Amino acid sequence: MTTAKLDRRYLLMIAIGLFILLVIIYPLWQVVFRSFLDAGSFSLKSYRKVFAYPSYYRALLNSIWISCATGAFCMVFGTLLAFLVVRTDLPGKNFLRTLLVLPYALPSFFSAIAWIQLLGPQGYLARIFFQLSGAQAAPWNIYSAGGIVFVLTVHYFILVFITVAGALERMDASLEEAARASGANTYRIMREITLPLVLPAIVAGGLLAFIGALANFGIPALLGMRARFFVLTTSIYYALAIPDFGLATALSSMLVIVALISMALQFGIQKGESRYTVISGKSVHPAELKLRSMRYPLCFGTAAFVFFISIIPILSMVLTALVKYWGAPLAIANLTLSNFIYILNLETGRRAIVNSLFLAGMSATVAMFVGSLISYLHVKAKLKGARALDFLATIPYAVPHTVIAIAMILAWARPPVSLYGTLWIILVAYFAVYLPFAVRTTNSTLQQVHDSLEEAARASGAKVFPRLRDIILPLARPGMIAGWILVFMPALRELTVSILLYTYHTETIGVVVYNMQDAGYREIAAALASIVMALLIVGNMVIRKLTGGVTGF
Amino acid sequence: MDKIRVTNLTKRYGKVVAVDSVTLSVREKEFFSLLGPSGCGKSTVLRCVAGLEEPTEGEIYIGETRVNSTADGINIPTEIRPIGMVFQNYAVWPHMTVAENVAYPLKVKKLTKEAIGPKLEVALHTVGLDRLFDRYPSQLSGGEQQRVALARALIKEPEVLLLDEPLSNLDAKLREQMRFELKDLQRRAGIPILYVTHDQTEALAMSDRVAVMNAGRIVQVGAPAEIYAQPVDRFVADFIGLMNFIPGRILSRNGEEVTVELLGGHRLKVADRSGLTGACVVAVRPEDISLDTTAPMRCRVAAFNYSGHLIDYKVEADGSVLRIQTSKNEVFEEGEELGFAIHRAMLFAQPEVQSP
Numbered sequence: 001m002t003t004a005k006l007d008r009r010y011l012l013m014i015a016i017g018l019f020i021l022l023v024i025i026y027p028l029w030q031v032v033f034r035s036f037l038d039a040g041s042f043s044l045k046s047y048r049k050v051f052a053y054p055s056y057y058r059a060l061l062n063s064i065w066i067s068c069a070t071g072a073f074c075m076v077f078g079t080l081l082a083f084l085v086v087r088t089d090l091p092g093k094n095f096l097r098t099l100l101v102l103p104y105a106l107p108s109f110f111s112a113i114a115w116i117q118l119l120g121p122q123g124y125l126a127r128i129f130f131q132l133s134g135a136q137a138a139p140w141n142i143y144s145a146g147g148i149v150f151v152l153t154v155h156y157f158i159l160v161f162i163t164v165a166g167a168l169e170r171m172d173a174s175l176e177e178a179a180r181a182s183g184a185n186t187y188r189i190m191r192e193i194t195l196p197l198v199l200p201a202i203v204a205g206g207l208l209a210f211i212g213a214l215a216n217f218g219i220p221a222l223l224g225m226r227a228r229f230f231v232l233t234t235s236i237y238y239a240l241a242i243p244d245f246g247l248a249t250a251l252s253s254m255l256v257i258v259a260l261i262s263m264a265l266q267f268g269i270q271k272g273e274s275r276y277t278v279i280s281g282k283s284v285h286p287a288e289l290k291l292r293s294m295r296y297p298l299c300f301g302t303a304a305f306v307f308f309i310s311i312i313p314i315l316s317m318v319l320t321a322l323v324k325y326w327g328a329p330l331a332i333a334n335l336t337l338s339n340f341i342y343i344l345n346l347e348t349g350r351r352a353i354v355n356s357l358f359l360a361g362m363s364a365t366v367a368m369f370v371g372s373l374i375s376y377l378h379v380k381a382k383l384k385g386a387r388a389l390d391f392l393a394t395i396p397y398a399v400p401h402t403v404i405a406i407a408m409i410l411a412w413a414r415p416p417v418s419l420y421g422t423l424w425i426i427l428v429a430y431f432a433v434y435l436p437f438a439v440r441t442t443n444s445t446l447q448q449v450h451d452s453l454e455e456a457a458r459a460s461g462a463k464v465f466p467r468l469r470d471i472i473l474p475l476a477r478p479g480m481i482a483g484w485i486l487v488f489m490p491a492l493r494e495l496t497v498s499i500l501l502y503t504y505h506t507e508t509i510g511v512v513v514y515n516m517q518d519a520g521y522r523e524i525a526a527a528l529a530s531i532v533m534a535l536l537i538v539g540n541m542v543i544r545k546l547t548g549g550v551t552g553f
Numbered sequence: 554m555d556k557i558r559v560t561n562l563t564k565r566y567g568k569v570v571a572v573d574s575v576t577l578s579v580r581e582k583e584f585f586s587l588l589g590p591s592g593c594g595k596s597t598v599l600r601c602v603a604g605l606e607e608p609t610e611g612e613i614y615i616g617e618t619r620v621n622s623t624a625d626g627i628n629i630p631t632e633i634r635p636i637g638m639v640f641q642n643y644a645v646w647p648h649m650t651v652a653e654n655v656a657y658p659l660k661v662k663k664l665t666k667e668a669i670g671p672k673l674e675v676a677l678h679t680v681g682l683d684r685l686f687d688r689y690p691s692q693l694s695g696g697e698q699q700r701v702a703l704a705r706a707l708i709k710e711p712e713v714l715l716l717d718e719p720l721s722n723l724d725a726k727l728r729e730q731m732r733f734e735l736k737d738l739q740r741r742a743g744i745p746i747l748y749v750t751h752d753q754t755e756a757l758a759m760s761d762r763v764a765v766m767n768a769g770r771i772v773q774v775g776a777p778a779e780i781y782a783q784p785v786d787r788f789v790a791d792f793i794g795l796m797n798f799i800p801g802r803i804l805s806r807n808g809e810e811v812t813v814e815l816l817g818g819h820r821l822k823v824a825d826r827s828g829l830t831g832a833c834v835v836a837v838r839p840e841d842i843s844l845d846t847t848a849p850m851r852c853r854v855a856a857f858n859y860s861g862h863l864i865d866y867k868v869e870a871d872g873s874v875l876r877i878q879t880s881k882n883e884v885f886e887e888g889e890e891l892g893f894a895i896h897r898a899m900l901f902a903q904p905e906v907q908s909p
Contacts, residue, residue: 450642450644452640452641452642452644453644453646455603455605455631455638455640455644456638456640456644456645456646456702456705457646457657457661458604458605458630458631458632459603459631459632459636459637459638459706459715460632460657460658460661460705460709461632461633461658461661461662461709462632462657462658462661463630463632463661466661470657470661471646474648475646475647475648
């Protein structure tokens with residue numbers, strides 16, 4: 001009996017590694033590489049162009065200040081709400097907490113569309129304002145930098161909320177009790193003990209919101225381009241339309257650099273926070289702050305706020321989908337289902353639904369399949385080098401989706417492999433976008449399958465594939481299905497990648513909603529968006545059921 | 554013939570040496586235990602034998618097959634080693650019934666249903682699970698899950714059985730019952746067992762031979778009685794059973810008979826082959842001390858525990874605290890002044906005092 005010199009699992013690892021290098025890393029490299037290229041030789045011309053034209057470097061500055069402002073507002077609102085919901089005796093706080101997550105569960109460009117419906121020139125809230133005040137024009141303009149910051153904040157504040165709420169819940173109650181025993185009153189405790197302790201979480205959450213705002217395309221596209229207000233993502237879109245690949249890649253590289261710096265900061269802060277031994281995993285819950293006479297006023301205020309940002313946009317979307325034409329007076333007689341019938345009968349609409357279902361299903365399946373293999377090699381088999389594989393698969397997480405789309409165009413839109421104009425190029429881009437999420441869920445799912453269960457199968461004589469088939473996969477199945485849906489749902493309504501990669505015949509749902517809205521067919525866009533929202537809500541409920549309420553919104 | 558032979562096994566994780574040049578052999582039909590405190594490397598040795606860890610250095614034979622040799626680059630994968638293994642947490646697959654769990658090793662061998670049937674019946678009968686064959690693990694008690702794991706390990710008729718702390722998750726009563734069953738099962742199956750445990754009573758009760766490990770090395774190998782009666786060093790003496798350590802001084806040596814002075818000038822004759830001189834440590838088992846009212850060495854009863862078959866005293870004698878276990882019916886009260894006699898003792902070198 002001799003030993004099998006080359007473990008078959010290493011072959012698998014090398015194969016996956018090469019696949020990821022080819023499909024994800026090589027295209028991303030192309031972006032950086034091409035930004036330094038002019039007519040085949042090294043040049044800084046593209047970067048010079050960015051800084052020579054005010055419209056381009058202003059996009060960079062706009063991106064930064066818009067994201068900073070969004071981050072700051074998110075920190076304020078996210079922290080306040082987290083304190084209210086976690087640390088006080090606010091009535092109905094658990095229900096409010098569930099509702100708070102709602103805006104983030106919907107795609108950001110849906111939010112932009114809904115807020116245009118509400119606050120735009122003909123918007124529902126604007127109309128109510130006109131009637132109440134008698135004014136002819138609103139003192140605000142949704143198509144502006146302010147509008148962009150507002151909708152970005154509504155969409156991303158939950159990231160601060162979740163990190164701060166987590167830190168508050170993990171905080172050791174005795175720290176506050178010690179301050180109380182030292183004679184400090186509640187206000188001083190909050191200001192001098194609690195706030196400093198959760199500050200890293202606030203900043204880390206703010207940076208997450210900053211990164212989200214920086215990479216966002218849908219909101220600045222729908223709210224900014226009309227006012228000729230550009231940020232990096234929309235400038236890249238614009239540069240591709242020219243098309244000027246040098247400019248697009250230079251802008252992309254800059255976008256990636258800003259994203260990477262803020263991500264490194266965020267990672268550093270979270271690591272620093274975990275070194276704070278005071279915030280431990282103990283389950284001693286700090287005492288709830290008694291709001292006393294403020295209890296019901298604050299409850300009413302918070303509920304109104306949550307209703308405003310979570311419920312009203314959804315109602316607005318559904319209402320718009322049901323009106324006969326945009327701007328029609330609100331009366332029962334003006335409600336109709338014809339918008340739904342129209343979009344479902346429209347060839348483009350039907351094609352987009354089929355395309356999106358195909359793309360979402362395929363990308364979820366492929367990403368989960370590759371993700372499971374990577375997690376198996378990394379978490380279970382613990383092969384040398386598998387950690388590198390895990391790292392490779394996580395790289396796209398740090399790259400804004402606009403850049404991933406450009407990378408795919410650069411790598412796969414010219415001979416010898418020309419996928420441009422097909423669904424395949426969108427599929428490859430989706431795969432790159434969602435692989436990091438898939439790997440994260442498969443990692444945690446497989447970690448829950450105890451090592452000895454596989455070792456027992458080895459000791460029973462089972463080789464790699466029987467072990468995977470008989471032991472690992474059946475045990476990981478519920479987590480895998482939840483992970484599949486977690487990729488499928490965002491892919492179903494994806495916009496940023498598809499809008500850059502679609503051509504006639506390869507439209508996705510996101511593209512059609514965006515184009516309909518942009519072309520002024522708002523009630524049609526709303527009808528399609530409502531259908532997708534219904535699907536997303538059902539999907540969420542399925543996930544909650546599968547994972548016992550651990551994941552999902 | 555040896556069924557397991559491990560030669561100069563070393564396992565390093567980076568700079569940490571988990572197992573340091575361990576050599577051992579398990580004979581035919583032998584129940585062999587690796588005993589030691591947690592982190593001593595005993596489980597790593599077992600996992601190397603199973604092929605779940607790859608040795609940094611050394612050779613391992615199972616039967617006549619060389620399964621590991623770092624010199625010749627041999628590392629046969631676990632799945633083709635002729636072993637059966639039982640894990641600390643049972644590792645019974647929760648998505649399979651008892652019968653499916655137990656039959657799995659035969660299924661992966663691609664045996665037909667007809668061939669599996671009778672063997673499965675025998676295996677289930679051996680561990681007394683005949684009637685629970687269609688249950689899922691979540692419907693079983695810890696002890697029953699343990700039996701499933703055992704049946705699964707036995708059904709492939711391995712050359713050796715590897716058990717990694719299999720009883721440590723069971724409650725005290727069941728654990729004692731399983732000790733007898735395991736021993737009995739091994740006798741009937743005639744299979745050699747390599748058993749890992751940190752529980753010295755368990756190791757002493759079941760094993761034919763025990764290897765005591767500390768800090769990655771085997772300190773002593775021998776039959777349980779031998780290890781209990783003649784520990785080679787202070788660590789083994791302390792780890793196995795209860796032991797009183799009393800500071801003393803060797804006054805004279807006459808062949809193997811040594812006279813030591815202890816506890817404020819009392820003298821004791823001890824059989825000793827260590828060749829120690831001067832200051833030493835006198836080690837005495839609690840049951841090797843008797844209490845009465847007249848003996849010259851005096852002590853005072855500080856506390857006692859009544860535990861049915863014996864009485865466990867804590868006494869103070871000249872600044873030392875001693876544990877004494879007697880089965881005498883006479884009960885002494887707390888604070889009573891008594892005499893005591895030491896009947897058997899061992900001598901060890903004084904532990905080196907490390908200067909700060």
